[in-house]
Amino acid sequence: MTAEIINGKELAAELKSEMKEEVERVRKQGIVPHLTVVLVGDDPASKSYVNGKKKASKEVGISSQIIELPTFTTEKELLKLINKLNLDRDVHGILVQLPLPEHIKEQSIIEAIDPAKDVDGFHPVNIGRMMTGKDTFLSCTPYGIITMLKSRNIQMEGKHAVIIGRSNIVGKPVGQLLLNENATVTYCHSKTPDLKTYTKNADILIVAVGKANKIDADYLQDGAVVIDVGINRLADGTLTGDVDFASAKERASYITPVPKGVGPMTITMLLKNTIKAAIGLADK
Numbered sequence: 699m700t701a702e703i704i705n706g707k708e709l710a711a712e713l714k715s716e717m718k719e720e721v722e723r724v725r726k727q728g729i730v731p732h733l734t735v736v737l738v739g740d741d742p743a744s745k746s747y748v749n750g751k752k753k754a755s756k757e758v759g760i761s762s763q764i765i766e767l768p769t770f771t772t773e774k775e776l777l778k779l780i781n782k783l784n785l786d787r788d789v790h791g792i793l794v795q796l797p798l799p800e801h802i803k804e805q806s807i808i809e810a811i812d813p814a815k816d817v818d819g820f821h822p823v824n825i826g827r828m829m830t831g832k833d834t835f836l837s838c839t840p841y842g843i844i845t846m847l848k849s850r851n852i853q854m855e856g857k858h859a860v861i862i863g864r865s866n867i868v869g870k871p872v873g874q875l876l877l878n879e880n881a882t883v884t885y886c887h888s889k890t891p892d893l894k895t896y897t898k899n900a901d902i903l904i905v906a907v908g909k910a911n912k913i914d915a916d917y918l919q920d921g922a923v924v925i926d927v928g929i930n931r932l933a934d935g936t937l938t939g940d941v942d943f944a945s946a947k948e949r950a951s952y953i954t955p956v957p958k959g960v961g962p963m964t965i966t967m968l969l970k971n972t973i974k975a976a977i978g979l980a981d982k
């Protein structure tokens with residue numbers, strides 16, 4: 699079997715053109731959706747992601763601002779800024795780019811953001827709402843993954859979804875969303891012995907391990923749906939996922955590439971959350 703490729707960049711473009719119209723509509727009601735991105739330090743990868751967010755916001759008519767702070771910014775200073783942004787009625791979405799420098803406790807920053815402006819969906823209140831299946835801001839990568847599956851009408855109900863990786867921003871929440879869709883969910887991680895026993899039984903395999911080309915066709919059941927969340931930059935500068943694409947696509951039914959897969963969808967869901975935040979806050 700040769701898999702159908704789910705191109706995240708193309709799907710993102712379709713969704714962005716729909717969102718552009720929605721932004722035009724809300725702008726007519728006097729709401730100008732605004733996203734503030736806070737970047738602490740000068741990690742080149744973070745800078746490039748943040749610029750991607752700014753560019754995508756512009757494409758759909760969302761106003762955005764990047765606040766760049768030096769690495770030596772203290773936790774207290776950052777908390778003060780967040781508090782100011784929480785109170786600013788013109789700011790609808792607040793995103794603090796992760797990872798933060800080591801001297802800043804990420805969790806205190808995440809918990810300081812007003813849940814109504816938490817377009818990343820990382821605040822414990824929003825995670826709790828997601829777990830209980832309530833309307834909320836879904837974390838962007840998991841939300842993007844579910845949107846990719848739905849775009850191809852891939853059935854989740856009753857299917858065995860296996861997730862490799864248990865991070866708070868990808869693995870754990872994507873499992874919850876799949877469970878909400880009535881999939882049977884198995885979490886695997888770096889301490890799981892004999893990974894193949896699990897992956898071989900996966901109808902849907904979500905790979906978020908951060909190791910280039912770790913999963914090849916040998917790990918897959920025939921016809922599996924393979925979602926590659928990895929972004930690994932090789933020594934020669936090329937970007938590759940956690941899945942050996944050339945090998946896996948010969949056994950999968952659907953597969954997402956890297957680049958042009960989950961990454962562009964992550965940014966697109968952030969825009970969707972920002973519009974939702976703007977509409978939600980306007981009612982307050």
Ligand SMILES: Nc1nc(=O)c2c([nH]1)NC[C@@H]1CN(c3ccc(C(=O)N[C@@H](CCC(=O)O)C(=O)O)cc3)C=[N+]21
Pocket residue numbers: 746747750793794795796797818838929937956957958959960961962963964965
């Ligand atoms: N608070 C916070 N929220 C995030 O959502 C967040 C974060 N911190 N920290 C880092 C990760 C990573 N992330 C990506 C988004 C888009 C691409 C993306 O668009 N990638 C392109 C390639 C981009 C390139 O060429 O470098 C692609 O896969 O086609 C990748 C990675 C968001 N993150």
